Amino acid sequence: MDVLARYEPLVDDFEAFRAACERPLPSVVRVNTLRTTVERARRAMTADGIDVESVGWHPHLLKLDDQPGANWPYVHGWIHGQEEVSALPARVLDPAPGERVWDACAAPGSKTTQLAALMDDRGLVVATDDNLGRLSALRSNTERLGVTNVAVTNEDARVHSLQPFDEEPYDRALVDVPCSCEGTVRKNPDTLAEWTIEHVRGIAGAQKGILRRGVQATRPGGTVVYSTCTFAPEENEGVLDHVLAEESCRLVEVDLPLESSPGVTEWEGEEYDPSVVRARRIYPHQNDTGGFFCAKLEVTG
Amino acid sequence: MDEDGGGDGAADSGDAPTNDGQRFDRLPATADERTVPERPTREEVLAWWDERFGIEPAVFAEHTFWERGSGKIWAFRGELTTPVEIEALGMTCLRTRQEHWKPTMSAIQRFGEHATRNVVHLAREQAATFLAGEDQDLDWDGDWGYLVVTHDLAGGSEPLGVGLYVYGELRSQVPKGRRRDLR
Numbered sequence: 001m002d003v004l005a006r007y008e009p010l011v012d013d014f015e016a017f018r019a020a021c022e023r024p025l026p027s028v029v030r031v032n033t034l035r036t037t038v039e040r041a042r043r044a045m046t047a048d049g050i051d052v053e054s055v056g057w058h059p060h061l062l063k064l065d066d067q068p069g070a071n072w073p074y075v076h077g078w079i080h081g082q083e084e085v086s087a088l089p090a091r092v093l094d095p096a097p098g099e100r101v102w103d104a105c106a107a108p109g110s111k112t113t114q115l116a117a118l119m120d121d122r123g124l125v126v127a128t129d130d131n132l133g134r135l136s137a138l139r140s141n142t143e144r145l146g147v148t149n150v151a152v153t154n155e156d157a158r159v160h161s162l163q164p165f166d167e168e169p170y171d172r173a174l175v176d177v178p179c180s181c182e183g184t185v186r187k188n189p190d191t192l193a194e195w196t197i198e199h200v201r202g203i204a205g206a207q208k209g210i211l212r213r214g215v216q217a218t219r220p221g222g223t224v225v226y227s228t229c230t231f232a233p234e235e236n237e238g239v240l241d242h243v244l245a246e247e248s249c250r251l252v253e254v255d256l257p258l259e260s261s262p263g264v265t266e267w268e269g270e271e272y273d274p275s276v277v278r279a280r281r282i283y284p285h286q287n288d289t290g291g292f293f294c295a296k297l298e299v300t301g
Numbered sequence: 302m303d304e305d306g307g308g309d310g311a312a313d314s315g316d317a318p319t320n321d322g323q324r325f326d327r328l329p330a331t332a333d334e335r336t337v338p339e340r341p342t343r344e345e346v347l348a349w350w351d352e353r354f355g356i357e358p359a360v361f362a363e364h365t366f367w368e369r370g371s372g373k374i375w376a377f378r379g380e381l382t383t384p385v386e387i388e389a390l391g392m393t394c395l396r397t398r399q400e401h402w403k404p405t406m407s408a409i410q411r412f413g414e415h416a417t418r419n420v421v422h423l424a425r426e427q428a429a430t431f432l433a434g435e436d437q438d439l440d441w442d443g444d445w446g447y448l449v450v451t452h453d454l455a456g457g458s459e460p461l462g463v464g465l466y467v468y469g470e471l472r473s474q475v476p477k478g479r480r481r482d483l484r
């Protein structure tokens with residue numbers, strides 16, 4: 001089926017949207033500021049014969065004309081391959097050094113290691129994933145990038161236990177859930193071939209459970225960021241609508257450095273809580289990136 | 302997992318408290334506080350880094366040390382109530398099971414910049430051979446044993462990994478998952 005056609009009613013310039021989804025994405029790396037400066041990373045890559053270009057909105061991101069894994073700065077943990085939009089949610093969460101942060105669906109750790117860098121490797125990042133194989137990729141990344149403030153748990157995030165962490169709630173949580181991944185079509189064109197509405201509905205159930213646990217495990221006044229790489233409202237605004245009704249939290253405005261569109265309040269006959277307009281949708285044609293969805297919640301209860 | 306990451310479940314027999322491959326136990330500060338025989342103390346770990354590489358205890362002031370599985374020491378920048386039953390806690394740091402304690406590549410990349418002795422600096426070509434996991438002849442008139450291997454990157458000397466120097470040869474200790482051929 002033509003999955004993208006579903007979104008014609010939501011997207012302003014649908015032809016540009018479809019055309020962007022068909023273009024491949026450039027490789028992007030994030031400089032690991034725990035290890036080096038952007039300037040030295042650039043210098044090392046140039047010396048390795050790699051052309052690098054800055055990314056305007058994020059000083060630590062560099063676009064490469066090469067694969068990010070086979071060069072000296074990679075070996076030293078100076079850089080980490082990470083798509084541009086994937087660097088957004090950690091910035092929106094904006095953790096400070098010394099805080100307690102939960103990364104609920106963490107593997108393979110691109111955002112975990114970015115959170116640790118934003119915190120200057122101080123405080124605690126608890127990185128959870130239910131997939132042991134993917135956690136081993138996360139472990140390789142934390143080791144290579146020299147992160148030492150991360151604790152890793154292998155469990156279903158819906159029943160995440162605070163017991164190993166002295167039962168104390170978090171200051172912030174990042175809930176970067178598994179999803180139908182439509183927004184990664186520029187990297188994996190097969191994603192859409194495997195798409196089914198049953199999968200979307202099934203995974204939305206898991207997303208609701210994980211986001212609820214994220215809100216419960218965060219202290220009142222704390223922040224929870226919910227993100228996906230899909231356009232499907234069932235997995236985005238639909239999940240927020242459910243959690244707003246079930247848990248003590250509210251949506252707050254997100255100030256993004258990229259062009260984006262507001263969350264949608266209606267979809268296929270469903271009406272969502274009006275505050276979901278505060279969530280942000282990023283379509284591939286708006287900034288020539290992958291697709292993304294990001295919302296920021298404040299815990300009130 | 303690229304090095305020393307998995308618990309191997311090794312447990313000593315007998316009635317004394319033992320090591321558990323599935324859980325992290327904080328190292329006792331000193332020998333007086335030791336309850337598990339053979340478990341190294343924080344004091345010993347700090348002394349080892351200082352003696353072997355000249356890395357001062359102050360470098361680890363904010364880190365706690367933990368053992369999971371016998372002799373696998375991890376460094377975590379924070380405090381938790383011991384024991385902790387989770388997948389990973391901070392970074393793998395040191396293996397103390399064998400006669401000669403062995404630092405991990407990650408710990409050397411992270412803390413090796415503070416080393417003042419038993420550091421060998423390689424030229425680019427030698428560094429590439431080392432990173433590929435190969436052994437090479439080396440002129441070195443210092444101690445035998447584990448060395449911090451450095452090379453130049455972007456205008457500075459950077460710690461790359463651990464080498465074992467014996468019989469005129471530098472043996473690469475780069476774990477399989479981190480080897481690359483950049484030659």
Ligand SMILES: C[S@@+](CC[C@H](N)C(=O)[O-])C[C@H]1O[C@@H](n2cnc3c(N)ncnc32)[C@H](O)[C@@H]1O
Nearest residue numbers: 105106108109110111129130131156157176178
């Ligand atoms: C979008 S990916 C996370 C990407 C990661 N945040 C990063 O930046 O590298 C979603 C992850 O959720 C994990 N996952 C799926 N269901 C889960 C559950 N119920 N509890 C915890 N993790 C889950 C998957 O194994 C997958 O690694």
